[in-house]
Amino acid sequence: MDKRPRRLRYNPQIRTLVRETSLEVSDLIYPLFIKEGKGQKEEIHSLKGIYRWTLESLEEEINEIVALGIEYVLLFGIPYHKDNKGSEAYNKEGIVQQAIRKIKSLAPHLYVITDVCMCEYTSHGHCGILDEKGYVHNEKSLYYLGQIAVSHAEAGADMIAPSDMMDGRVGYMRHELDEHGFNHIPIMSYSAKYASSFYGPFREAAGSVPAFGDRKTYQMDMANTNEALREVALDIEEGADIVMVKPALSYLDIIRRIKDTYNMPLAAYQVSGEYAMLKMAVANGLLNEEAIYEATLSIKRAGADMIITYFAKDLARKLKG
Template identity: 65%
Template sequence: MFFPEYRPRRLRKNENIRSLVRETIITVDDLIYPLFVCEGKGVKQEIRSMPEVYRFSLDQLIEEVKQVVELGIKAVLLFGIPDKKDEVGSSAYAKDGIVQKAVRTLKEKFPDLVVITDVCLCEYTSHGHCGIIKNHTVDNDATLEQLAKIAVSHAKAGADIVAPSDMMDGRVGRIREALDEAGFTDVAIMSYAVKYCSAFYGPFREAAESAPQFGDRRSYQMDPANIREALREAYLDVQEGADILMVKPAMPYLDVIKTIRQEINHPLAAYQVSGEYAMIKAASKLGWLDEEKIMFESLIAIKRAGADLIITYFAKKVAQTLAKR
């Protein structure tokens, strides 16, 4: 009987050996924790379709961030839920806007925390679209000026990184120009370079109250069928000055993450979006999946595909689990 000279099972026989040869690991340094912040006081409101994810008022946000900082998480991504919305999303760049207040508060309390802000209009417009509406469609170039004002207002509040998620053509270049003109040359841009028009965003739209009131976002977010277009989008954002690229969603687009990783050397983030999170939570609640095991397996897949950074609603739980281990 023939026995192979190399037996792969030799390196699988116990956990200590497996850990020695493990190729991909998740650490707290990989994680960015997304947070929803709203007006008010004493607010910690669970989102129905995202168990254990909350809308926080500023006082409650401080308590949540204190916990994650103590767990070793180094970065958060802020989404604002304003009290008032209008056609042009003016509260998105107001000096006393909810995100601006949150940034100032977090940087005062946790100066070493990396504070990233979402730059978009969908949470702030009465119509729920990511740009300025003219003739029943999103006007790309008019939207760029609004996005530039939002990014500068976030930088003035103390944001370390701004993250435009709107998918307007040319927005990275216009934001970079505006930040530099305002003296914020050290504020980085994490571009939602490859953001697909995905059905996986449903729970987020509930959380951020940002569902479009008419039509959809197919004219500006990417067609899920396209990968070559993803490369074109990523290259454009690099040319315009993006410091970090992002693919969103993550799990259904692992091939896209891998392709961009192979072609472009910029730091690459992937967003494990609300629908991905909700599916895992729902299946685990029904007893169909082991939540902790699936949580780590899904994140390892994202990192193995090539992501350097992972934005995930599981960030706090991952950090807690790693601390116990």
């Protein structure tokens, strides 16, 4: 018998008919940076085309997101005031809490997810409370992270996404949310968050560069895969509704392994460094824009059910034709 796989590649119609993986606008979650202050949007130098938005300029962005059919956003706050307890993170009138209410007034059906962490809010830039030796104290950090989660839910967030990587934080936040009447609010946990070099542009965008040291005592070693499975198992046991791998492109094997092991909704974060590399390559004519679609499709093909990506608007335009 004549074996000819090319029969199914003969023209666009047959290629579409047998295509195994699809990328839809409904798969995309768009990160938004909201800063305190007045005035217009401010482009982030290291993330061309991505902006810090004030509350008064935010309507422009929300209108565009809705027009493109993007249904999900992930909020990051950039406060004026920082201290050693990250108190603006759980302030009921903090920048994220205000942004949630603003977005819900502009687009009630837009699904608002909030990043729960402390690094943007602490004076030292770490993701929790420091002890006297400068080590992030796990249990003390949980208390404040729980307050942040509840304050976001009270402001109207649809989902919270803890990214701090403290031990036991999913269970602690689940308990706090339930105790305050928010048992309907899901948790999307940054379960396998690696200590990666690909976060550089984000740290500039969010003003969250550590004042000293690094985050390797709580974020994962880039060399480990079995550890990722253990982290995911713990988060599922503690009540996570969605688990996440971050970054995405250099960790496609982790995405696949988690998807094969656990019957759970799986998110992947195509992070700032991945965006910056591809954006720069396209801008300099080294790649065409199809490379953006190809890279993002690879994340979906690896097993991600949803993708957090700064390319969400670009991809939405492409997918809408």
